[in-house]
Amino acid sequence: xxxxxxxxxxxxxxxxxxxxxxxxxxxxxxxxxxxxxxxxxxxxxxxxxxxxxxxxxxxxxxxxxxxxxxxxxxxxxxxxxxxxxxxxxxxxxxxxxxxxxxxxxxxxxxxxxxxxxxxxxxxxxxxxxxxxxxxxxxxxxxxxxxxxxxxxxxxxxxxxxxxxxxxxxxxxxxxxxxxxxxxxxxxxxxxxxxxxxxxxxxxxxx
Ligand SMILES: Nc1ncnc2c1ncn2[C@@H]1O[C@H](COP(=O)(O)OP(=O)(O)OP(=O)(O)O)[C@@H](O)[C@H]1O
Numbered sequence: 001x002x003x004x005x006x007x008x009x010x011x012x013x014x015x016x017x018x019x020x021x022x023x024x025x026x027x028x029x030x031x032x033x034x035x036x037x038x039x040x041x042x043x044x045x046x047x048x049x050x051x052x053x054x055x056x057x058x059x060x061x062x063x064x065x066x067x068x069x070x071x072x073x074x075x076x077x078x079x080x081x082x083x084x085x086x087x088x089x090x091x092x093x094x095x096x097x098x099x100x101x102x103x104x105x106x107x108x109x110x111x112x113x114x115x116x117x118x119x120x121x122x123x124x125x126x127x128x129x130x131x132x133x134x135x136x137x138x139x140x141x142x143x144x145x146x147x148x149x150x151x152x153x154x155x156x157x158x159x160x161x162x163x164x165x166x167x168x169x170x171x172x173x174x175x176x177x178x179x180x181x182x183x184x185x186x187x188x189x190x191x192x193x194x195x196x197x198x199x200x201x202x203x204x205x206x
Pocket of ligand 1: 046
């Protein structure tokens with residue numbers, strides 16, 4: 001599979017300068033790509049567009065040449081910095097996982113998800129504990145691309161390592177495509193097969 005952003009232009013409000021102008025990129029399954037660029041330059045905005053969370057004003061996102069599916073669980077999964085915004089606050093964690101069809105003991109164990117967390121609501125878990133659920137959920141069997149947007153910034157070093165080890169094992173074994181946004185260049189160097197500098201592919205006026 002391949003995901004492609006084709007001539008994407010985006011701004012949050014009309015009559016304001018473009019944040020993204022005529023941005024194109026392609027990622028193949030099995031690739032691990034780092035997305036870098038100055039702070040506030042539009043990296044998070046671009047991954048949200050790629051994952052179908054935001055609609056571009058111009059251009060399109062294509063998965064093997066077709067638009068992203070509108071219904072059902074998406075083959076493109078985004079994990080971002082704020083797990084509390086990504087999970088339905090009214091559902092217990094067990095239901096959150098069931099909805100995605102994801103429940104593998106091996107994943108629960110590797111992420112250090114404890115059995116009794118499953119009966120809790122999101123507000124009864126810490127940010128790090130919740131993020132583990134977001135990662136678990138993103139790894140359901142229909143996933144082909146994983147986008148990680150500063151996924152581990154708010155976590156302690158041990159949890160970061162635990163999450164990245166599992167993610168990379170899954171990415172490798174299942175040949176998933178990975179796009180990671182990070183300011184941590186040593187993490188990107190360790191993980192990625194190539195990097196894309198948004199400043200080099202964005203035609204917006206400065
Ligand atoms: N919901 C929003 N409404 C209006 N403007 C926004 C919104 N979200 C982001 N922006 C603006 O869009 C621009 C790009 O933001 P974005 O978060 O995509 O950048 P980034 O490259 O990911 O930044 P950072 O590296 O600091 O996380 C910024 O100027 C930001 O202030």
